[in-house]
Amino acid sequence: MNTRHRFALAGSFVVFSAMVSVIAAPELPDQVVSNWNAAGEPSGTMSKSLALGLMPSLTAGLLGLFAVIPRIDPLRANIAEFRTYYDWFVVVFASYMFLIHTGIIAFNLGYEFDFVYLILLGAAGLFYYCGVVLTHANRNWFVGIRTPWTLSDEVVWDRTHALGGKLFKLTAILTVVGLLFGEYALYFFFVPVVVTAIITVVYSYYLYEQIDRNGSVSSDSGL
Template sequence: MLERFGTRIQIALIAAMALAGAWVFLQLPEGSQVPVHFNAQGEADGWAAAGLGLFMLPVLALGLLALQWVLPQLDPRGDNLRKSGKALATIWLAITLLLALVQAQVVAMSLGLSGPAPRLPMLLMGGLFVFMGNVLGKLRSNYTVGIRTPWTLDNERVWDQTHRFAGKVFVVAGLLLVALSMSPLPPQWQAGAICGTALAAAAVSVLKSYWLWRRQRGGT
């Protein structure tokens, strides 16, 4: 039920992204360019032709939607992916929502309705981490989504314990990024803060998976 609802919301978001892009495309003069990349200050520093820049994110979101249907067929543990439907639906929806919010910023800046948004990247990534962290513990063992180390893939109990732990780590990491987005942190430090927080959360989760695996095997 939740999976179907999440898919409908994704389709609605993708349609809204595409329609907004088409509407802006018709408003702009021929040969116009739109922002497609932003620096640490939230200023546009990369541009593309309107036909590409306004539809790149909707196409990416559509590809993500197609990938959801293909992955269970390709993954050797596809049945576990199907059993993780609710958790995966939350993750896919969170990523699609992030893409939709970035598309909204591109549309607004293309029309001159919005200026730089230096806090937006950190806030969006923090929110994504919180969403993902809340459902990581519900993922079943698979080869495509989650903390896929040799140790979690070797032992389902290690997978479950690692993902419950990693879920808490990523929620904390997300809340930290949200808090930093509201702090006087200099904009030029934000990219480093996002990357550092993500890498630290991933590294701690990977190390935890190895420690749990060693413990399962009676190691020290």
């Protein structure tokens, strides 16, 4: 399977989303539930026409952007080296968007389930694969943990992404564990996400400063 095939697979989720919209349209109310609070209770609505078209259109637009990025990045040759992982991320992302869209439609058709749990479970899968991509990503301007320090030094990029990949996977695991804790489940996602962001930024700065002072990174500075 090459890049064209993988993007075609991702695009099929847009087609499936559009088909779901067309099939469900006659049965949906004029106002569709589109927001939920931490307890899984509906907290906002949008018009049926917007709800039917938003996710398919947004996904299609983002797939177009994902297709362009490897062509316009000044370090496009580096993206080419992990292109398979990049392409599969696009497929995983498209499937996640399809999950959200289908979940919204199903909920408004009267199927009973905790929508927040559905989103968190999908997010766990997405974040786990992000961790996979990070461990294979070479330095570029669009994909990965892009701080001034990772973009300035190849070693800092590699070490930060090795750590970031582990933290993203850990976030995914904690998110799944959080599903056992009811209304606190969201905290098992958002807190690790924030902590991961802070750690990777600080770690990349620390590594860069160590190289700047010592000319190399000591073996005990990585995790």
